[in-house]
Amino acid sequence: MSNALNDSETKQTTEGTDTQPTSTTTAGETEERVREAWTDYDFAGDPKLSVEDLNVWYGDDHALKDVSMAIPENSVTALIGPSGCGKSTYLRCLNRMNDRIKAARIDGSVELDGTEIYDPNANLVELRKRIGMVFQSPNPFPKSIRENISYGPRKHGDIEKGLLARLFGRDDTAEEDELVERSLKQAALWDEVNDRLDDNALGLSGGQQQRLCIARCLAVDPEVILMDEPASALDPIATSKIEDLVEELSEEYTVVIVTHNMQQAARISDQTAVFLTGGELVEYDDTDKIFENPESQRVEDYITGKFG
Secondary structure (H helix, E strand, C coil): CCCCCCHHHHHHHHHCHHHCCCCECCCCCECCCCCHHHCCCCCCCCEEEEEEEEEEEECCEEEEEEEEEEEECCCEEEEECCCCCCHHHHHHHCCCHHHHCCCEEEEEEEEECCEECCCCCCCHHHHHHHEEEECCCCCCCCCEHHHHHHHHHHHCCCCCCCHHHHHCCCCCHHHHHHHHHHHHHHCCCHHHHCCCCCCEHHHCCHHHHHHHHHHHHHCCCCCEEEEECCCCCCCHHHHHHHHHHHHHHCCCCEEEEECCCHHHHHHHCCEEEEEECCCEEEEEEEHHHHHHCCCCHHHHHHHCCCCC
16 A cells, blocks of 8 residues: 555645644635744845835734745745735835825834835935835826826936026936836837827826836836736736736846736746735745645635635
């Protein structure tokens, strides 16, 4: 008789009864004890972002619980999980966007290249220049395509234009043209709009508007790009272009993306973090490992569609 055990029996034997499901939550998840090893993702080099013991409350609602994870540089990290599990809350913590929510209270540490971003003396304008964000719904400014791209650099003082700038010999029109072209090319949009840069950006299609928002983010030369379901409102063709773009951007930038589309996470990410109900990070590892052989029974149930 063979002594081989199937995967399920192996998990039960090696992990013990304390990890076995004993009941079901209201969200449909089985209950299990999370092991630290499941989220201790090991990779070469120093992390671009390092999060330790992050907790977030909205009033009395404990939205994120003791989340710790390190994000490697020049890669795509996908955040997946059911609605309300804290993915977007976590994403917004990475450039302090939750500071804008009065009811939010944040405890823990987030470091960018080893520097604490929650330091009371941190420069939030500079932080959000280094860590840009692209939102779920395209939100171009009601300005021309050109002005959408150059708006951020002008606000940061990187580009000067107008009569006063010309009088003092500081007119940067040529630099602006180069910036607009470079940013639109990086966002794979230049060939579609180069002959109508002075048209209102609101006249673009939804997919084009989202790529314009990515180009606008790139124009201020960020190091990290946060994306909150950037393709959820787009058709399949536009979604494919966004996915191709994300993969290209990871060669120069660190990308962290929230997605409800598990196939999308599997296609474009290098590593995947799985959040489940209660604001809990349950597993974090190479994307292939998460989708093919997860450690957590709950993660396996979520990926196979048993709940969520």
